[in-house]
Amino acid sequence: MKPINxxxxxxxxxxxxxxxxxxxxGATLPSVEVAYRTWGTLNExxxxxxxxxxxxxxxxxxxxxxxxxxxxxxGFDATRDFIICSNxxxxxxxxxxxLSPNPATGRHYGPDFPLITIRDMVHVERxxxxxxxIERVKLVVGASLGGMQVLEWGALYPEVALALMPMGISGxxxxxxxxxxxxxxxxxxxxxxxxxxxxxxxxxxxxxLGAARMMAMCTYRSFRNFEEKFGRQRQxxxxxxxxxxxxxxxxxxxxxxxxxxxxxxTRAMDMHDLGRGRSGYEEAVCAMTQPxxxxxxxxxxxxxxxxxxxxxxLLPNSKILYLDEPYGHDAFLIDVERVSRMVRDFLQAISxxx
Numbered sequence: 001m002k003p004i005n006x007x008x009x010x011x012x013x014x015x016x017x018x019x020x021x022x023x024x025x026g027a028t029l030p031s032v033e034v035a036y037r038t039w040g041t042l043n044e045x046x047x048x049x050x051x052x053x054x055x056x057x058x059x060x061x062x063x064x065x066x067x068x069x070x071x072x073x074x075g076f077d078a079t080r081d082f083i084i085c086s087n088x089x090x091x092x093x094x095x096x097x098x099l100s101p102n103p104a105t106g107r108h109y110g111p112d113f114p115l116i117t118i119r120d121m122v123h124v125e126r127x128x129x130x131x132x133x134i135e136r137v138k139l140v141v142g143a144s145l146g147g148m149q150v151l152e153w154g155a156l157y158p159e160v161a162l163a164l165m166p167m168g169i170s171g172x173x174x175x176x177x178x179x180x181x182x183x184x185x186x187x188x189x190x191x192x193x194x195x196x197x198x199x200x201x202x203x204x205x206x207x208x209l210g211a212a213r214m215m216a217m218c219t220y221r222s223f224r225n226f227e228e229k230f231g232r233q234r235q236x237x238x239x240x241x242x243x244x245x246x247x248x249x250x251x252x253x254x255x256x257x258x259x260x261x262x263x264x265x266t267r268a269m270d271m272h273d274l275g276r277g278r279s280g281y282e283e284a285v286c287a288m289t290q291p292x293x294x295x296x297x298x299x300x301x302x303x304x305x306x307x308x309x310x311x312x313x314l315l316p317n318s319k320i321l322y323l324d325e326p327y328g329h330d331a332f333l334i335d336v337e338r339v340s341r342m343v344r345d346f347l348q349a350i351s352x353x354x
Contacts, residue, residue, distance in 0.1 A: 003201070007256055008094050009061045012037055015131050021124070027114030030103050034128050035094025036060050036086035039070070040078035042134070049134050050076060050347075051125070051161075052085040053142030053149035056265055057257050059093035060085045068336025075141075075343030084132070088149070089124045090116050090264040098197075098260035110260055111197025117271045118145075122152045129160070136162060139347060143167035143295070143332040144303075145265065148272045154288045155274055163350045164288075165343065167295035167332050170307035171285055171314075172273035177302060180219055181266040184212035188259050197260050209259045210250030217249045222299040222328035285314040291353070292318040293346045295339070300329045 012035050021029040037060040042048065052062045059065070062076075062085040069075040076083050087095040090113065098113040105112070129137070140153045140161045147169030153161040191208030193199050230242040275281030292315050296308035305322070312320040321342055325331040332339055 002255075004092050004099065004256065004258060005094070008035065008059070009037065009064070012060055012094055014094065015128055017127050017131070021120075021127075023114055023120050024117045025115055027116075029096060029114070032089065032096045032124055032127070033094070033100070034086050034089075034096075034124060036084060036128060037062065039063065039076070039083040040081050042082040042132075046134055047136045047138060048081045049129075049137045050081050050083045051129075051137045051140045051153070052076070052083065053125075053140065053146035053153075054085060054088065055142070055144040055146050056269070057253060057262075058146070059091070060087045061093075065333065066336065069340040069343060073344070075340040075347070077344075081138075081347075084129075084134075086125055086128055088121045088145070088265070090121070090261065090268060092258040092261040095124070097258075098264055099258055111263075113260065113264055115271075116264065116268050118148045118152050118268055119156060121268070122149055122156055125149070125153075126157060126160070136160060138350065139163045139165060139343075141165040141167075141343060144169060144329070145269055148269065151274055151288075154290055154292070155278075155284060158288065158290060161290060163291045163293075163346070165293050165295065165346060166311075167339075168297050168300055168303050168308075168329055170272075170303050171311050172275065172281060173270050174303075174307070178270045180215065180302070181270055184215050185263050185266060187211040187215065188263060194259070197263075199259070204254070205259050206254045209257070209262060210247070210254050212262060213250045213253040214246040217246060219302040220328055220330045222301060222326055224299060224326040225328055228326060282314055285311065286316060288315055289317055291350050293342070294318055294320045295323065295332065295342060296320055297323045297325065297327075297329060297331045299326050299331070302329045 016033045018031045021032045063070050072079050087093040090097045092099045098109045102109045140150045142150045147166035150164050150166040154164045188208035191205030193203055194205040233241045274284045278284040294308050294312050296305040312318050323331045325335050327334045
């Protein structure tokens with residue numbers, strides 16, 4: 001298994017800000033490094049910027065995990081726009097997180113990495129944009145954990161984030177999602193190799209992390225998708241194909257992701273609530289006046305479309321689009337042609353209004 005840092009694209013850039021970073025919940029990181037990728041050229045007005053926010057196990061390499069959206073005439077057109085994607089705070093693909101060295105101890109943070117929030121991630125992204133000399137982003141777009149960031153961009157920096165496109169997400173994490181995440185975290189912690197989070201790099205809690213991924217996959221896809229794809233089919237050795245698929249997905253994540261990072265980011269997702277610490281949920285959402293196009297996935301069992309409909313009712317300048325697909329939550333990664341067209345059409349619409 002390759003070390004995770006060897007999976008980071010050689011095209012990745014790094015920005016470090018050495019002043020201490022205060023998290024929302026009161027912890028202090030002495031310094032933060034941000035890994036990011038860019039595509040295209042920043043225009044003279046510095047206003048042709050699209051910011052992509054990635055999902056839970058994603059990276060700054062948006063052209064790899066969302067490649068179908070990149071290209072001339074597509075949603076992300078580098079001949080027209082300057083596109084940025086950064087790895088989030090707390091992740092393991094180059095931005096400061098549990099795998100990063102802790103200056104206070106000389107070893108990696110591991111389980112000592114502080115509890116962070118989606119707002120912390122957005123504040124770090126704002127640091128990066130300032131470094132790049134960017135004060136306006138014409139569209140912030142992302143799904144799942146990325147969609148949480150999109151919404152917080154709209155609440156925290158409305159003068160920067162001029163239009164928003166959250167996909168497959170709610171304005172606050174539901175009890176259903178919190179319970180799913182806790183079950184996955186407990187699977188990781190039940191692994192004998194967990195060692196209270198101080199596992200060895202060459203001996204991670206692979207079974208626990210793999211099991212967590214299997215649980216997650218059951219919510220990323222839908223009943224119909226599993227029935228159509230696997231049914232009761234078996235492999236030659238008699239194993240159900242659905243079982244083989246689960247083990248394949250669990251094994252793939254173990255090869256490319258870190259267990260402490262998984263716990264850190266899912267806890268941050270549980271904290272997601274646009275109303276927390278503000279004037280209340282409805283008031284906070286209603287105060288976001290940017291153009292918003294919400295993408296809802298009909299078969300999503302993790303973030304059901306009723307949650308996106310609630311957002312659309314509260315956001316004063318919003319529109320909701322539907323992906324009527326059997327794939328479940330992951331449809332935004334699968335039906336990339338339709339998603340790309342939706343992004344492109346929204347960009348054209350806000351350009352005409354602007």
